[in-house]
Amino acid sequence: MNAGDPAPHGQGQVTIVEGTTFSICAPSGDMEPGGAQGLFFRDTRIISRWQLRVDGQAPQPLSVVDADAYAARFMLRRQPAAGHADSTLLVVRERCVGEGMREFVTLTNVGREATLVHLELHVDSDFADLFAVKEGHAGGSATHSTASGVNLVFSRPDGSRGLLVHATGEPTSTHNGLSWQVVIPARDEWRTEIVVHPVVESRRIEPRFRDHMAPEEAEAHTWRRNVTSIRAQHQDLNLVLRRSVRDLDALRISTGEEPGQTFVAAGAPWFMTLFGRDSLLTSWMTLPLDPKLAVGTLHTLAALQGRGVDPRTEEEPGRILHELRLGPQSASALGGTHYYGTIDASPLFVALLGEAWRWGAAESDVRALLPAADAVLAWLDGYGDRDGDGFVEYQRATDRGLFNQGWKDSWDGVNDAAGQLAEPPVALAEVQAYAYAAWLARADLADAFGEPAVADNCRQRAEKLRARFAEAFWLHDEGFFAIALDGRKRQMDAMSSNVGHCLWTGIVTDEHAERLVARLSQPDMDSGFGLRTLSDRSGAYNPMSYHNGSVWPHDTALCVAGLMRYAHIPGAVELAHRLTAGLLRAATAFGGRLPELFCGFAADQFHPPVPYPTSCSPQAWASAAPLLIVRAFLGLDMNVPRGELVLRPRLPQEWGTVTLDRLPFNGSLLKITASGTEAEVQGLPEPPNVSG
Structure with a gap:
């Protein structure tokens, strides 16, 4: 349709x-x-x-x-x-x-x-x-x-x-x-x-x-005509891309105080507001479409960053907001209109700031946001690390807050292989990966702004975290990472999609990545319509649950991007192609619009995929997921301050030609045409600095 x-x-x-x-x-x-x-x-x-x-x-x-x-x-x-x-x-x-x-x-x-x-x-x-x-x-x-x-x-x-x-x-x-x-x-x-x-x-x-x-207002709503055009010969992919851009357009919200600072609401119908994690990840995924969304999101969240300590709202100095609410009963919902109970928005804020700089954010914007980034890093070291072991953990401040504070924030979203719930404080695998990306991002920014001592310290912190993570989270006999460490530092040994986020940030060593790719390839994780959030062999598996066996398009997309980061590992590209093909089949069954999530039944059991009854649609990071996948298969990266553009295409053959037009780069608008492992770039400023 x-x-x-x-x-x-x-x-x-x-x-x-x-x-x-x-x-x-x-x-x-x-x-x-x-x-x-x-x-x-x-x-x-x-x-x-x-x-x-x-x-x-x-x-x-x-x-x-x-x-x-x-x-x-x-x-x-x-x-x-x-x-x-x-x-x-x-x-x-x-x-x-x-x-x-x-x-x-x-x-x-x-x-x-x-x-x-x-x-x-x-x-x-x-x-x-x-x-x-x-x-x-x-x-x-x-x-x-x-x-x-x-x-x-x-x-x-x-x-x-x-x-x-x-x-x-x-x-x-x-x-x-x-x-x-x-x-x-x-x-x-x-x-x-x-x-x-x-x-x-x-x-x-x-x-x-x-x-x-x-x-003047209509000009602001010519967004779709001004952002990067992304087209594909593949009919289903092109349908999904068109629908994604339309939906992201509708989900954009301006702060009102600064009309140029726009962010993306989490999703309709229930989350048409600012969400730290959702808005940050969405604007990361949409960097090839419109890098300005990242800048607007960062400024908006920086203005709401935690300043004091309030157990009712879980506000802490340097902490990034979880959600903003405006309804008549907001004061009694999750502690108030401003709720801070999220563990991952804070490191994602710093990681996105570094990525936005690479994608051309103005130096004035980045410099203005550096104090907020440094406050986040101080929070990671202090309030975020509850026991001083070097990992970032969460535990709600009162019984009114969210019990789980990662992206799987349902009450039963974090468990072990037998289905037993994690006891707080909980250190999530993907949150350590986000923190790793945050330290590296701050190091890159320090290099750019003449802070060599800061850069060295941040890189050392990142490498120390990477080594500690491999030691504490890796399950040698099973060949994957624990989803979390609980309050007793017990490995929560459920096989989950969270490990794909770890691949995405690069915290995984090649040795572990090889076994992880093989484990993700097994049918207990691949539903045929995308990656399950939890293995169907796990004690808590329920394909009709919110987080314990359903399929979330953004989650699959992050895993695909992670696999393509490790494209040199045998089987990684093939698995990324297979997961994406399944996700596109699901998208066409939903009329071209990927919902927030759907049930995780196997594709050979039920076709089309079974909807999840209260799924948001349109939903921001689900709409943005195809954009991240296209970027991952193009191998597209850039460092605008250095004038560097990277393209390493590994597109599925059935996609034919993929074209990006009006892609901003160093004052120019580029046109990239790619198919298979070949790509052509037009409009590069002189002298070009392209690697592939």
């Missing part, structure tokens, strides 16, 4: 998203009360009921078209008259979101005589917090509603949130909706426009729809 093709009726819920605004609805366009559907703005459900009725009945859905993540068109028809198989009234709902919502309803009479239509729109709001909706206990908080002419007004009793609904076509309004009585001549149509304005602290928010923006 192409990105703009109609989705069959009954395919499930439809999510459309733009920044911090998103809607979840049925294929009819209705938002049904009593569940998770609705229109959400800044972590609050501002519409809990939005139902269209034609002559007292729900119209019949025909198709859904959602060519862009922020808009959708719902095709319906009036229920046929009694005794008739066909209908003569087409109902089209065109919806877009952007700091509010706009919906056009067009009624087209295809019959031979005029028709009388009674149209109703039932509207309600509960102003529920996003997490209350997600967890299924939104209480339906009392609201006050009024009707005035063409307007409906809803408000929370405390005045913190409100809603204004305005419609054209001279409707009749009541406290719970709008209605129209219209006569439509034969072969003619009638249309109304309905606009939803959120209200925050008594201030009405003006919606910002892309097709109605001022010229």
Whole structure:
């Protein structure tokens, strides 16, 4: 199914998203009360009921078209008259979101005589917090509603949130909706426009729809036309790449205070906000597409970096934020609006800063961010290393925080081969790998800015960590790394996908990498649709779980990038190609959009892949995963300050030609064309410094 093709009726819920605004609805366009559907703005459900009725009945859905993540068109028809198989009234709902919502309803009479239509729109709001909706206990908080002419007004009793609904076509309004009585001549149509304005602290928010923006705002939304174009001859890959770029565009959020500083929200519907880990990894994956996303993410997180110690929010000096929340109940969710309970965002911050420098971030930006990076490294040495053994560990500060604080942050996400849970404090394998990358990144920055003593110290720290990691985490008899060390320094010996992240950062020695590649190649890890998060031989394995046997596209992509880093190891490239082929098969089954995760059943058991019921879609690092894979197969790296470009292509033969156009490099825009192990670069500044 192409990105703009109609989705069959009954395919499930439809999510459309733009920044911090998103809607979840049925294929009819209705938002049904009593569940998770609705229109959400800044972590609050501002519409809990939005139902269209034609002559007292729900119209019949025909198709859904959602060519862009922020808009959708719902095709319906009036229920046929009694005794008739066909209908003569087409109902089209065109919806877009952007700091509010706009919906056009067009009624087209295809019959031979005029028709009388009674149209109703039932509207309600509960102003529920996003997490209350997600967890299924939104209480339906009392609201006050009024009707005035063409307007409906809803408000929370405390005045913190409100809603204004305005419609054209001279409707009749009541406290719970709008209605129209219209006569439509034969072969003619009638249309109304309905606009939803959120209200925050008594201030009405003006919606910002892309097709109605001022010229300067519209310029900011030409992002897709300005970033690197990535195309492939391979039809399925090209579909996935197009969809990924569209979704990443919709997930971009500006801080407001600095419009040029943009980051990517974690994902719709439940995580349309800043997440340290997710936003950092996503902007790393999207470096070939738009390096500015990394800079915006780093600045945004640096401004929110921990300053003091607060057990309620788990804030500590130098610690990088886990998530930012804006909903009406945020103060009681995970300790507050700013929650710091993540172990991996901090080292990833420093690692990304070094990578952004290599990819052309301005020296002024990097110098401005160095104090934040050094504060992170101080945190790694202090609060991050709870027992002074050189590893970075986590243990929540109170019973309100996340029990597990790595990317597998579900309560049962870290366990041993028998399925026993890790007791805190926990040192995760991939977190040590991220810390290794952070020390090396800071060393490179020190070299660039004339700090030789700092560079030497950071490299020594990295090499010491690499040696300690190999000694403490390696399971010699099994041929892989433990997922973690628990509070007693016991190796948690479950075979997990986390080891792929270790390959990605380069902390793994070649000796261990050879056995690790062989172990990852076994069918207990490769589902045929991507890498399982946990071996199907493990005691905690459950293909329908969140982290214990499911497939996460970003996780598979990081493993693929890790395998390509060790392309000289026998079998690494072949496994990377195989995992990617499976992931592309899964992507096409999901209409070209990779979801946050899906169930880990084997491909020869169930095809297409089985969806995970509460998976985010679109989701940032899932959308970015194909970009990282393309970069890995191109062997694409750069060091802009040194004028160096590296290309070592090992593309799957079935991909044919892959083309990157408008790739920024040292003041020029490059065009790279590659197939197999060959590549051509156009537009290099003189003198070129290319290795391959």
